[in-house]
Amino acid sequence: MSTHGNRTAGRRWRAVATAATATALVAVPLTLTSTTATAAEAHVDNPYAGAKQYVNPTWAATVESAATRAGDPALAAQMRTVAQQPTAVWMDRISAIAGNADGNGLKFHLDEALKQKTGSTPLVFNLVIYNLPGRDCYALASNGELPATDAGLARYKTEYIDPIVDMLSDPKYGDIRIAATIEPDSLPNLITNSSEAACQQSAPYYREGVKYALDELKTMSNVYTYIDAAHSGWLGWDSNAAPAAKLFADVAKTTRLGFASIDGFVTNTANSTPLAEPFLTDPNKQVGSGQVRSAKFYEWNPDFGELAWTAHLHSLLVAEGFPASTGMLIDTSRNGWGGPNRPTAVSTSTNLDTYVDESRIDRRVHRGAWCNPLGAGIGELPQATPAGAPAASHLDAYVWIKPPGESDGASKEIPNDQGKSFDRMCDPTYVSSKLSNQLTGATPDAPLAGQWFEAQFVTLVKNAYPVIGSGPNPSPTPTVSPTPTVSPTPTVSPSPTVSPTPTVSPTPTVSPTPTVNPGASCSVKYTANSWNSGFTASVKVTNTGSSALSSWSLKFAFANGQTVQQGWSATWSQSGSTVTAANAAWNGSLAAGGSVDIGFNGAHSGTNTAPTSFTLNGATCTVG
Numbered sequence: 001m002s003t004h005g006n007r008t009a010g011r012r013w014r015a016v017a018t019a020a021t022a023t024a025l026v027a028v029p030l031t032l033t034s035t036t037a038t039a040a041e042a043h044v045d046n047p048y049a050g051a052k053q054y055v056n057p058t059w060a061a062t063v064e065s066a067a068t069r070a071g072d073p074a075l076a077a078q079m080r081t082v083a084q085q086p087t088a089v090w091m092d093r094i095s096a097i098a099g100n101a102d103g104n105g106l107k108f109h110l111d112e113a114l115k116q117k118t119g120s121t122p123l124v125f126n127l128v129i130y131n132l133p134g135r136d137c138y139a140l141a142s143n144g145e146l147p148a149t150d151a152g153l154a155r156y157k158t159e160y161i162d163p164i165v166d167m168l169s170d171p172k173y174g175d176i177r178i179a180a181t182i183e184p185d186s187l188p189n190l191i192t193n194s195s196e197a198a199c200q201q202s203a204p205y206y207r208e209g210v211k212y213a214l215d216e217l218k219t220m221s222n223v224y225t226y227i228d229a230a231h232s233g234w235l236g237w238d239s240n241a242a243p244a245a246k247l248f249a250d251v252a253k254t255t256r257l258g259f260a261s262i263d264g265f266v267t268n269t270a271n272s273t274p275l276a277e278p279f280l281t282d283p284n285k286q287v288g289s290g291q292v293r294s295a296k297f298y299e300w301n302p303d304f305g306e307l308a309w310t311a312h313l314h315s316l317l318v319a320e321g322f323p324a325s326t327g328m329l330i331d332t333s334r335n336g337w338g339g340p341n342r343p344t345a346v347s348t349s350t351n352l353d354t355y356v357d358e359s360r361i362d363r364r365v366h367r368g369a370w371c372n373p374l375g376a377g378i379g380e381l382p383q384a385t386p387a388g389a390p391a392a393s394h395l396d397a398y399v400w401i402k403p404p405g406e407s408d409g410a411s412k413e414i415p416n417d418q419g420k421s422f423d424r425m426c427d428p429t430y431v432s433s434k435l436s437n438q439l440t441g442a443t444p445d446a447p448l449a450g451q452w453f454e455a456q457f458v459t460l461v462k463n464a465y466p467v468i469g470s471g472p473n474p475s476p477t478p479t480v481s482p483t484p485t486v487s488p489t490p491t492v493s494p495s496p497t498v499s500p501t502p503t504v505s506p507t508p509t510v511s512p513t514p515t516v517n518p519g520a521s522c523s524v525k526y527t528a529n530s531w532n533s534g535f536t537a538s539v540k541v542t543n544t545g546s547s548a549l550s551s552w553s554l555k556f557a558f559a560n561g562q563t564v565q566q567g568w569s570a571t572w573s574q575s576g577s578t579v580t581a582a583n584a585a586w587n588g589s590l591a592a593g594g595s596v597d598i599g600f601n602g603a604h605s606g607t608n609t610a611p612t613s614f615t616l617n618g619a620t621c622t623v624g
Contacts, residue, residue, distance in 0.1 A: 048384035048397035051122035053086030078468040087403040088126035134202030140423035188230035233367030236303030245316035264327035270402035276305035279346040295356040311392035327396035332379035338465025366435040371426035372443040377463025405457030522621035556611040567600030
């Protein structure tokens, strides 16, 4: 028998023997040695109930560093609250197990988890298993290192899953509850993107890889497995949801433990779909020409948020044979959608699409816009069995699987050794056919997936809902899903591509123009990148005066009828040809000699002459 075979036998023996005494444990030889054998605690229904969760000290230190640069004490305090929250540790390639230039390895985090565990209080360690062969077959930003081949699968098993399981098997970690999110975006891609050649090639390796991961991880009673189940805007259609539940059941049946190999499912991983739409609570409500669910933004999908989707999915899973005790997790790290653009009341429009666009808190141009979305905010803080959530959702917890501040993908091509390719869905200048020929709404200047993206982090904190520090927010009433037979039955493409022409959000209230500072002076550098009928502009504003500004307002005019479509790092408004950019809440202080970088996506009709005159707080700026 190979050395690996001996280790596997040792793991499986320990899983069976966890209820035995320590004396019994030392009676059987193991290839893994330990001077203290601690029996793992008994497996429980909800590992999060009554437990603490692991706080990643390296991520927390990065957040603390950002707080020192925040400039605004209130914002810094909110960031420090964020730094105290538990987040998942991602094993996104083989080198992540031992540790690499991007972070510490798994053993470091497990040892830190031991330090954080106090007394008899259980501790949950959130771990992401994420390295399947042909990973993310329909996205380029998060492609992995292993090809969808037999050789890639062999490496996945022997160089990735086996070392992780061997490490977790160390008896000293036996009383840490390991909650493993299994392969984000893998099985859902086999539901909606089966027509894609890359997904067709990856399909058998996804099934076998997930089976192998479940079989090996479930040799330990302290490991809890949660299969990724996409989100409501991906699988919520009945034509997607039922096949997804069947696929999950089919994979479970191939495992050694069957349905017992899966403790639950996690939705919204690294996504920004809200828990519910507070002003759109009835998908069947008739407005103007049709039901709310038939609006272009929802495309007949009855699940408007994750509370509805988890309830919908759970009922389908039970029908497929999963036990009713199957639990659900929702990633709330980026689905708050607060800030100044959050609607405060239901629309009064009688036009269906206008009604939906003015009422929804999800401000994306399309539910398929997933990469570093502008305007997103942190959602509910991690919590077990969240109060107020509907029982039908069967929630074990709200969790932060995606650590806030980590990029979804680069906004331009960046050479790397991680197998991550440039995905135009992360490019804010790209008009995507997948989004009904609209701009992606991605945040500009983003680094590679998984790397720290401070500009986005600042936005996530300031747009958090509930506002960080304000206490928990009662869970919103989820949109009630209709009986899962859509009538009339729509023709739904496997991967939703239809999107409304976005209704322009109400012009945000702009702070009063600050009083002109005597002797104020400024300089502006304006650059633009144009394509077809769109462009992205970057504006650097420098206070060249001798006095600091406590707030600022930049004004300029377009010469060719250009319009601002969406902006960042300022509150943008436009009246005719005149554009105003007022400081955001977090960057109003502008020291003498200090600069601020802001920008926007715009539209033009063929000519895009740059503005030649700018004023800051009423003072004329030099340009160049």
